[in-house]
Amino acid sequence: MTSNTRVVVIGAGLAGVRLARRLGELGTPALLVGEEEHAPYNRVLLAEVLAGRYAPEVIALPPPSGLLRTRVTGIDRAARTVTCADGTSIAYGTLVLATGSNPVLPPLRGLFPDACLATTHRASGPGLGGRPTGRHGGPGPRLPEGVHAFRTMADCLGLARAVRPGVRVVVIGGGLLGVSAARALAVRGAQVVLAQQAERLMERQLDPDASALVLRHLTDLGVEVHTECRVRDVRCVEGTLRSVELADGYALGADLVVLACGVRPRTGLAEQAGLAVRKGILVDDALRTSDPHIHAIGDCAQHDGTVYGLAAPALEQADALAGLLAGDSGARYSGTRSLTRLTLTGPGSPFDLAAFGETEARPGDDVVRLADATRGTYRKVVVREDRLVGGVLVGELGTVGALARAWEGAEPLPDDAPLLHLLTNDGGS
Numbered sequence: 046m047t048s049n050t051r052v053v054v055i056g057a058g059l060a061g062v063r064l065a066r067r068l069g070e071l072g073t074p075a076l077l078v079g080e081e082e083h084a085p086y087n088r089v090l091l092a093e094v095l096a097g098r099y100a101p102e103v104i105a106l107p108p109p110s111g112l113l114r115t116r117v118t119g120i121d122r123a124a125r126t127v128t129c130a131d132g133t134s135i136a137y138g139t140l141v142l143a144t145g146s147n148p149v150l151p152p153l154r155g156l157f158p159d160a161c162l163a164t165t166h167r168a169s170g171p172g173l174g175g176r177p178t179g180r181h182g183g184p185g186p187r188l189p190e191g192v193h194a195f196r197t198m199a200d201c202l203g204l205a206r207a208v209r210p211g212v213r214v215v216v217i218g219g220g221l222l223g224v225s226a227a228r229a230l231a232v233r234g235a236q237v238v239l240a241q242q243a244e245r246l247m248e249r250q251l252d253p254d255a256s257a258l259v260l261r262h263l264t265d266l267g268v269e270v271h272t273e274c275r276v277r278d279v280r281c282v283e284g285t286l287r288s289v290e291l292a293d294g295y296a297l298g299a300d301l302v303v304l305a306c307g308v309r310p311r312t313g314l315a316e317q318a319g320l321a322v323r324k325g326i327l328v329d330d331a332l333r334t335s336d337p338h339i340h341a342i343g344d345c346a347q348h349d350g351t352v353y354g355l356a357a358p359a360l361e362q363a364d365a366l367a368g369l370l371a372g373d374s375g376a377r378y379s380g381t382r383s384l385t386r387l388t389l390t391g392p393g394s395p396f397d398l399a400a401f402g403e404t405e406a407r408p409g410d411d412v413v414r415l416a417d418a419t420r421g422t423y424r425k426v427v428v429r430e431d432r433l434v435g436g437v438l439v440g441e442l443g444t445v446g447a448l449a450r451a452w453e454g455a456e457p458l459p460d461d462a463p464l465l466h467l468l469t470n471d472g473g474s
Contacts, residue, residue, distance in 0.1 A: 056143030060343030060359040065109035067367030096229035146344035191286030210234030223305035402435030
């Protein structure tokens with residue numbers, strides 16, 4: 046392929062691999078550039094590797110035909126080349142940024158003893174060997190021994206090597222990632238404390254009742270959960286982690302700390318190249334950035350004001366862009382109405398939950414709930430005027446398929462069907 050038509054994709058995560066594979070199937074092969082030492086993998090399943098349920102190779106993605114392992118350090122838009130850390134230069138006709146996102150490293154005292162917190166709290170994610178990378182992809186400050194981010198396979202394997210029965214672990218963050226990490230560590234026999242700054246677990250996805258069921262599940266696994274709890278300090282003595290101090294002065298003994306404080310789009314390369322960036326790299330319906338020769342997909346992209354940070358939108362964006370780059374002028378991305386689904390395994394039966402749309406009702410909305418405290422199941426839908434606008438299910442998910450289709454279609458609900466029918470008719474899941 047000549048340089049003026051070559052497609053180069055930076056980032057070998059779900060979005061980048063999907064795009065490269067789709068382009069190959071459509072006769073437009075691409076060069077995929079990824080910086081991680083491990084083969085491409087499904088990041089969504091890292092918690093299952095940490096729990097010991099899956100070996101790393103089980104979550105590997107089907108390999109694309111062309112994969113170059115190196116770190117891209119810069120983009121020359123005028124010359125249409127990218128520069129790599131080893132000094133090589135790669136020409137492109139079309140460049141796709143699928144650089145993903147990085148964990149937020151909170152500005153805690155003691156977290157970066159040798160660096161300025163004003164800059165390190167915006168660091169990118171862990172790089173090779175568990176070392177954080179700077180915002181633009183270069184080496185950043187090293188986390189103290191025993192403190193782990195949880196974003197990459199290297200993070201996961203490093204944490205798995207450190208965990209043993211009885212070890213004291215503090216997980217900072219009670220969102221989707223923090224809950225998954227706490228469950229996985231508890232299954233491995235660790236003594237886990239989860240510190241959540243918000244008033245409840247997974248507050249962005251779940252309503253209070255569903256969140257309470259997640260809390261009960263973690264508690265049954267032996268996880269000690271603290272909500273409305275702010276961590277201010279990581280205490281190390283002679284380079285060894287000793288404790289985590291809360292804002293009220295209470296200290297939690299800790300042998301390991303896991304940072305699960307959310308993610309931030311990885312936009313450093315785009316910013317350096319002068320592309321338009323807000324929360325993420327701005328893209329239009331053709332997933333094109335402010336440079337017509339550069340596109341962006343996945344966690345790093347901001348489309349119509351939204352940075353999704355989820356697998357389903359990333360895959361849809363990759364499919365749409367593959368069609369466009371392969372010659373389908375009508376291919377467009379119009380947004381994703383995505384559903385969050387989480388399965389927590391452990392002693393006993395799995396704990397399943399799904400949430401979509403608006404799980405909290407506004408004044409005037411109709412709400413239907415079905416709860417079974419004995420079985421630990423909960424279903425709720427929110428209907429506004431005559432349309433389903435959101436829902437959350439915990440436990441039996443037989444109705445999730447029908448509910449998701451009704452929500453995604455945004456079509457009026459049948460006049461002759463009682464709202465309770467939404468929660469009792471599975472319609473296939």
